[in-house]
Amino acid sequence: MATDLRDFSRSLPMALMRARERVMREFRPLLAEHDLSEQQWRTLRALAATQAPIEVAEIAERTFLLGPSVSRILGNLESRGLIERQTVATDQRRAAISLSAKGRALVERIAPESESRYADIEQRFGTERLAELYLLLDELALIEETTDRPTTRR
Amino acid sequence: MATDLRDFSRSLPMALMRARERVMREFRPLLAEHDLSEQQWRTLRALAATQAPIEVAEIAERTFLLGPSVSRILGNLESRGLIERQTVATDQRRAAISLSAKGRALVERIAPESESRYADIEQRFGTERLAELYLLLDELALIEETTDRPTTRR
């Protein structure tokens, strides 16, 4: 007798994806207007959120992107004059990345519209429920690793 | 004076993605063992969840994939003997897709391990909180479209 799978609608990854898709549907057209992919925007935001320049590996971690992806994205953003690199004096391998004036201006141009759409969502969904949702999502993201699960049965 | 963006940690898409990444980290190795991408697994699950065969467009809708992606995925799954196609008698354009015996067997082989990992997450996160999370995610996915937002300011 086989174990049944939960119903498809009770798949946690699917539920998370559906919700994310719904939210992104509000933001994608705005990003498209500025020729930005989601990942490029995540990178710009990560840079906008920090005072001090940050290194490539740090960007990868904060944006949930892989090193090579960040590398390519930075190449693109640099060619558009949106970011700047500075080699770290004490370690020539490292690069300190920051928004250029143009990049900061772009983020600031997008911000009001982005915030307005976010406010729409918050208003329709409810401020309290949104706060509760953030709480649950943060806690879910922080649950601990299962200790040592074998990759194959033997 | 520019509008500031919310802090990066209060980006709803990011919070949803972080949570989803955390959950998928539990399931990806299992899928990899069976040479299945997330999207292929979504497709198999959608098929496993239904009694009657379903059409390509229906699969696309239920799995949140695009038509061309589903087309390619079905081609792959068919070449592995996991699904079957039957042309709909009343409309030769349509194809009715279903799991083959082999496909059903694969889903049933994966199901116990998948359920076990899900149970781990539920146990660590809390049954009640998980139920609350589903409720909020479902509601978020269903908030209504903003009526008519212009794509460019003029």
Add this chain to the structure above:
DNA sequence: TATTGTTATACTCTATAACTATA
């Protein structure tokens, strides 16, 4: 003419490995 599904195309991201240049 409209619709279902496939094919074509261009782009992007994922994932891993190999490589360069530092350290």
Add this chain to the structure above:
DNA sequence: TATAGTTATAGAGTATAACAATA
């Protein structure tokens, strides 16, 4: 030898358009 970042490569998904077969 190890590390930071880039480049190379293969594979897959996204998105849109064009297309064939059928309605």
